[in-house]
Amino acid sequence: MSSSPxxxxxxxTLTRDEQWVAHHVLSNRFDEALDDDETPPEWVLESLEAIEADAETRLTGSQADRLYTALTAYVDRDDAPDGDVVHGSAALETLEGVREA
Known part of the structure; x- marks a missing residue:
């Protein structure tokens, strides 16, 4: 039996700048949950660990989908810094490839 996507x-494969933007978005999601006295979602913790790992970043299809959604919301914000929009958009292109796999 094969794994589901x-x-x-x-x-x-994300550049250092793309990793930083993804980490920023995930950290904010983590902090927001704590501020609301909630447990941060497991996918956020697992995605942060994957991005912080010394080896390549490995995400499940579900984690990639959720990160894609969170990054999209971030880069579409009017107050997102221009550099973050550039690197976040590049990360979205990479994640799009995973979502299509």
């Missing part, structure tokens, strides 16, 4: 892991 949502649980299968994929190597996601």
């Amino acid at each position: 949502q649980t299968e892991t994929y190597e996601v």
